[in-house]
Amino acid sequence: MQPLVTAVLVVRRGGDALEQTLTALTHQTRRPDRIVVVDAADDAAVTARLSETAPTHHVQTPATTAGFGRLVMAGTDQLPVEEAPSSPYGGIDEWFWMLRHDTAPDLRALERLLAAVEVAPSVAVAGPKVMDGAHPTTIAEFGETLTRTGASIALAERELDQAQHDRTSDVLAVGEAGLLVRRSVWRDVGGFDPALPHVDTALDLCVRIRLAGHRVVGVPLARVFAHETTAEFSRPGRRVRVRPRTLARWRRTAQLHRRLVYAPLAAVPLHWLSLVPFAIARGIGHLLAKRPTLVVGELMAALTVAFSGAAVPRARRRLANARQIGWAAIEPLRIDQRDVRRRAAIARDARRGAAEQNRIDRPDFAPGGVAAVVGAGLVGIAATAPLLAAQALGGGTLAPIASDIGALADAVRVTTEGAADPASFVFAALGSLTAWQPSLALVVLWAAALPLAALGAWWAIAPLVTRPGPAAAAAVLWALAPALVVGLTEARLSAVIAHLTLPWLVAAAIRLPTSWSATATTGLLTAVLIAVSPSLAPALVIVWIAAMVVRPRAIGRLLTLVVPVAALAAPLVVTRVLQGNLLAVLTDPGIAAPPGPSSPASILLGWPTLDPIIGPLAEVLPIADSPALILLIVGLPVLALPALAIIAPALPRGMRALAPLGLAALGLVTAVVASGISLTTAGGVAVGLDVGPAVSLYWLGLVLAAGIALDRMRRSGAPLGAFAVTTASALVTPALAAILLGTAAVEPLSEPRTLPALVAADAVGDPELGTLVLTPRDTGLAARIERGAGRTLAETRTVRSTSDDERESLAELVGNLAAPSGRDVMAELDQRDVRYVLLRASTAEIDGGEATAGDTALSDIVTALDATPALVPVGETDAGRLWRVAADDETRAEPPGDHPLTTTVLLGQLTVLAMTALLAVPTSLRPRRERSTDGTIDDPAATFDEETDD
Structure with missing residues (x-):
């Protein structure tokens, strides 16, 4: 039949x-x-x-x-x-x-x-x-x-x-x-x-x-x-197209379902319990292997199988009813483990081949790049020599990072006072580099700033040029940028970090379309840049949108850049929205200190402020009363840089300079706009936004475009490059020498504290102990409250520094202390947990020399403080005159507690950052040299896989 x-x-x-x-x-x-x-x-x-x-x-x-x-x-x-x-x-x-x-x-x-x-x-x-x-x-x-x-x-x-x-x-x-x-x-x-x-x-x-x-x-x-x-x-x-991540999720779901169906009954509970933990572990493996698109699918597959209801029991009954022989009968038909390893090796070779095709050719780092970095390192060590023996740095926006590693962890908490600044994570990461003494990281940063800047600039411009000379010139120009020199001498921490971050961000962004590692690195660096300099956020958003328009196929990768930024900034943005002051998110983080005066002319010349260069020049040249002469002297040496940048697009294959010029334009506009915005005060003086990071963005665009021009001009551009490097070096030398001469705002601290030793000793057992610090000004008396051994970067929060109610309340308290009023201030001191009052003025300033109106006012303040019943004079200290508050410890106010969502928010932030960091860890995909022992080619059958999933 x-x-x-x-x-x-x-x-x-x-x-x-x-x-x-x-x-x-x-x-x-x-x-x-x-x-x-x-x-x-x-x-x-x-x-x-x-x-x-x-x-x-x-x-x-x-x-x-x-x-x-x-x-x-x-x-x-x-x-x-x-x-x-x-x-x-x-x-x-x-x-x-x-x-x-x-x-x-x-x-x-x-x-x-x-x-x-x-x-x-x-x-x-x-x-x-x-x-x-x-x-x-x-x-x-x-x-x-x-x-x-x-x-x-x-x-x-x-x-x-x-x-x-x-x-x-x-x-x-x-x-x-x-x-x-x-x-x-x-x-x-x-x-x-x-x-x-x-x-x-x-x-x-x-x-x-x-x-x-x-x-x-x-x-x-x-x-x-x-x-x-x-x-x-x-x-x-x-539509029949199935994305690789969808197919991977389906395959993993099927594998996990079959695992529960085929497993012995006693092993099923163990397999079921291991579904989600294994999914998390495999997700971490996908991140390390630069397959982030598979992470969500891995978790979805595990959850789908874990909560599939009766699907697994029904399948197990179906298998049991049909089964007549044991699993050993099909064991010979399984693939041999050696074949599995061979296939994995072939897949790795295919990925290496794809990576080789996408590899960016760069000029040799040696000797030009090495010379630029080493030279910048020697200059940096020489210029910061007075700071190298310090345990911390102060002055300007600088202060000790934290007293210990535990304080770094407390800095990123969300309290009832408000959310922590995104920069707190940056400061915590910086302090963790020298965990045994977190504040020492600032000293290391200041000493290594110049070589780090040179190295970053070389990596940023190397993919854009073909010769080592222009790359080395760009590295030197960036390391000796006026914005970095001003940041180092004027103690502008955010400006220094932003300057060092920008070139690495550009270097990572160039590789973003072909590398998930570069994508994650770009996201992290963007988060760092916006955290330390929120005023750059609008410019970066414009760049982000422009990148999506120019590269629509990379939109998926570009959208992921928002994730680490949002993870850090979202709590602060929510806090500001609830306070009705959203614009305050642009406030510069850290210690509030007024930057030097800036003008459109100084910004156009690449200087956030001309004060660091005018002072040294005024000592040797009669230019104090001649602004035009000042601009001429400062501007002439840097004319070569913008000139090269502007002519770059007109040179053969110079159109790639348009993007750097766009960055320069954005930086210039951002700096000019930011120079007119003030969002906080310090000592009763309005503090404008620091234009240093925006000027760095402007300078970076010019340096990259000029480097491209030098590369395209070949030998004819060598004199211009040498002129630009020489004049830039000569121009910043007087400003950079300010640290050696002791005229810079940055100052070394022998101990990581800003308050007298007596206060620091009491603060060992009471980190929340408060000290009211009074600083005489020409226009009045500046006041602030410092905790523990003194204010630190870790404890600073813009939600506190921009609070109008707090400023008014503190001003009223200081007025009652500095002038006899008869008002009992004990309750207000207890409310703020203040146990010391420090007047930052020496005995010589108060008692010595010829009396002036200012001296008289200062003496009156001392007299008023001595006459206050709540204060007990302690005497002169290395930081000024000190009084102890005669208060009962039982009436002390409680410090701000944790917000109910602190753990959830912090866990979410750390999870996002950890996953992004895992994805950013580079893995080697360099092609291996093919070896053959018998002259044959293993697996001659060619593959016809036309898709790649980087």
Whole structure:
């Protein structure tokens, strides 16, 4: 008796692929006895076309029905019961031949499949060689197997068909396209598992059939031409493209489901409990391997399987009912671990090849880059020599970072007072570099600022030039930038950090379109830059939007840059919104100190303020009353830099200088606008935004464009480059020498404290102890409250420094202390937990010399403080005159407590930063030198993978 064959054709879409399949089906040399069409296209034209073929059964299902297995089951359920037994194997000699709308069988495909099963009664499943419909000589898939961990893997895929697999017979499983299965066996094992709607449907069926005691074979002479993959077919509608991350999630979901189904009963709880922990660990591995798009899918797969309801128990019952032999029977059909390692090595080599294609050529770092960095390092050490023995730095916006490592952790908390500044994370990270003494990191930063700047500039411009000379010149020009010199001498911490960050940000952004590591690095550096200099945020947003317009294919990567920035800034933004003062988010973090006066002319010349250069020049030249002469002297040496930058686009292949010029324009506009904005006060004086970071952005654009111009001008540009470097060096030398001469604002601290030793000693056991610090000014008396051993960068918060109510209340308290008023101030001191009052003026200033109006006022303040009953004079200290508050410790105010959401917010911030840092860790993808011991090429079959997923 001839075997009865029922072809089950599942249709999701129409088109040429369906037409080819229908034509091939009707022209088979061995035609099916029955044709069951499962119409899931939801298209009237497709339905009409299928009706023309006069199928035995025409079943219509919703287009949303998921998976090949469910659709096949919908068709087979319409068939009558099996006919009488006739097979010597003991089953019903009836077969299901499963086809999809995109799988056009060879004209002899069914004939050869039946020939293979007729001579081997033990065979219950036969699968054809599936060829790529777009490349008919390429094997799309032929046979499937499992690794030791249960991952599915194709025995052959995307290989040129050179008959290398024509001897393959017994396999663990075959694909669903063109699968021929004995109906009785199909019934006994329960058909497809509905919990596998996308991938591994046929694999799981074949495993169960193998465990039921039957064979599965591949028939290499039977061919089917597939236009879609199994995953693509599972997608309803007209779009069939499946993203790599979606396919990875489906594969992982199927693997975890099968793991719970195949595992011994005693091991199922352990596997279930390990789903989410393993998903987290694998997510970290994906980040380290620069596959961030797979992280979310990994967690979703674990959660989907963990909470799949009765899907796993039903599948386990289906397996138990069909199983006749043990797992040892299929062990020889699993892929050998050596083959798994070989395939992994081939995949790594492919990634290395892709990385090599995307590699950015840079000029040699030696000797030009080395000379620039070493020279800058020697200059930096020489210029900061008076600071090298210090334990901390003070003056300007500088103060000790923190008293210990514990204070760094407290600095990033969200308290009832408000959210911490994003810069607190930067200061905490900086202090952690010298965890044994956090404030020492500032000394290291000041000494290493020049060489770090030179190194960063070299890496930023190296991808834009071809010769080492221009790169070295740019490194020197950036290391000796006026903005950096002013930041170092005037103690502007945010300006120094921003200056050092900018070139590294540019260097990472250049590689962003082709590297996830560079993308994460760009995100982290952007977060650092906005944290220390919020005024640069508008300019960076413009650059971000422009990048998405210019590179629309990189929008996905560019959108991820917002994640670390939002993680750090969101709590502060919410706090400001609730306070009704959103503009205050642009306030410069850290210690508030008025920057030097700036003007559009000084900014245009690259100087945030001309004070550091005017002072030294005024001592040797009569320029104090001649602004025009000042601008002429300062401006002439730097004319070469903007001149080179402007002519760069007009040179051959100089259009890449347009982007740096755009950065320069943004920096210039930002600096001019920021120079007119004040958001906080210090000592009763309005403090404007620091224009140093914006000037650095302006200078960076000029340096990069000038470097490109020098590279394009070849030898003719060498004199201009030498002139620019020489004049820039000469111009900043007087300002840089201010640290050596002791005239700079930055000052070394022998101990990491800003208050007298007596106060610091009491603060050891009471870090929240408060000291009211009074500083005489020409226009009055400045006041602030410092905690512990003195104010630190870690404890500063802009929500506190920009509070108008706090300033008014403190001003009223100081007025009652500095002048006899008879008012009891004890309650107000207790409310602020103030235990000391420090007047920053020496005894000589108060008692010595010829009396002046200022001296008289200062004496009156001392007299008023001495006469205050709440204050007990302590005497003169190294920081000024000190009084102790005679207060009862039992009435002390409680410090601001943690916000109820502190733990949640901080955990979320640290999680985002940790994941981004893991992704930013670079991994080596350098191509290895090919080695061969026998002169042969391993795995000569070429791959036709046209997609890359960096």
